[in-house]
Amino acid sequence: xxxxxxxxxxxxQPRPYQKEIVDALNKGYKKLVVILPRRAGKDIxxxxxxxxxxMKKTCxxxxxxxxxxxxxxxxxxxxxxxxxxxxDYIPSQVIAKINVSEQKIVFINGSVLQCLGGETHDTAIRxxxxxxxxxxxxxxxxxxxxxxxxxxxxxx
Numbered sequence: 503x504x505x506x507x508x509x510x511x512x513x514x515q516p517r518p519y520q521k522e523i524v525d526a527l528n529k530g531y532k533k534l535v536v537i538l539p540r541r542a543g544k545d546i547x548x549x550x551x552x553x554x555x556x557m558k559k560t561c562x563x564x565x566x567x568x569x570x571x572x573x574x575x576x577x578x579x580x581x582x583x584x585x586x587x588x589x590d591y592i593p594s595q596v597i598a599k600i601n602v603s604e605q606k607i608v609f610i611n612g613s614v615l616q617c618l619g620g621e622t623h624d625t626a627i628r629x630x631x632x633x634x635x636x637x638x639x640x641x642x643x644x645x646x647x648x649x650x651x652x653x654x655x656x657x658x
Contacts, residue, residue, distance in 0.1 A: 513591050514550040516543075523547055546582050546591075548636045553592045556613035561633035563615045568642040570605075570619030576638070578605045578617045623647040633658050 516524055520543055523536055538544050552563045567573040580588045589600070589607070598608045605617040618626045620643040627635070627650050635651045637643065 511554070511593070513586060514546065516547060516550075520547045524551060527551060545576060545580070545638055546588070548638060549577060549588050550591055552634065552636055553607075553615055555634050556607075556609050556615050557596055557611070559633075560612040561614075562631060563613070563634045563636070564627060564630070564632045565615065565617045565636045565638065566620050566623070566627070566643075566647070567617070567638050568620050570622070572639070573617040573619050574605060578602075620644070620647045623650045627651060627654075630654070631658070 519538070523534065524547070526534055536544060536547075548565065552565050555561065555563050565573065565577055567576055577588055582588065592607065596609050596611075598610045600607050607615045609615070620637070623644075623646070627647070632651070632654060635655060637647065637651075640647075
C-alpha cells in the first residue's frame with residue numbers, strides 16, 4: 503500500500519475478547535481456534551482481520567462458510583449490529599474492484615479477499631494459494647476441508 507495513503511480503520515472497535523484475537527495475530531500466531539457463543543461477533547472480527555491482512559501484503563485471503571449462499575448472506579452482504587455493511591469496513595481507497603458474483607474484492611496492492619462456500623472446497627479452494635483462510639461455522643462443514651487447506655497454509 504502507498505504509505506502516504508491516509509486511511510481510517512476505526513469503524514471496528516473490538517470488544518475485549520475480540521481484541522485478544524486480533525492481538526494474538528499481531529503477535530505472530532499462525533493458527534487460531536476461536537470458540538465463542540452465538541452473536542459474539544466472530545465474523546465481524548474475522549472480516550476485519552481478513553481485509554487488514556490483504557492490506558499488509560499482496561496475498562489471497564479466503565473467508566469460508568459452510569455454503570456459498572451462507573457466505574453471501576453472512577459476510578459479503580452482511581450488515582453489522584450498528585448498521586454498517588461488512589464491505590464498508592474496508593476503506594474504499596484500497597479497493598480496486600469488487601466482483602459481486604464471485605464474492606471477490608481486489609485491493610489496489612493486488613491482494614484478493616474472497617468469500618467461498620465450504621461445500622465446494624475440493625474445487626473452489628484446491629489449487630489456490632491462500633495466505634490466510636478463515637473457516638467460519640466450521641462445525642457445520644465437512645472435516646475434509648481442513649485436509650484441503652492445511653497443506654496450502656503450511657507452505658505459506
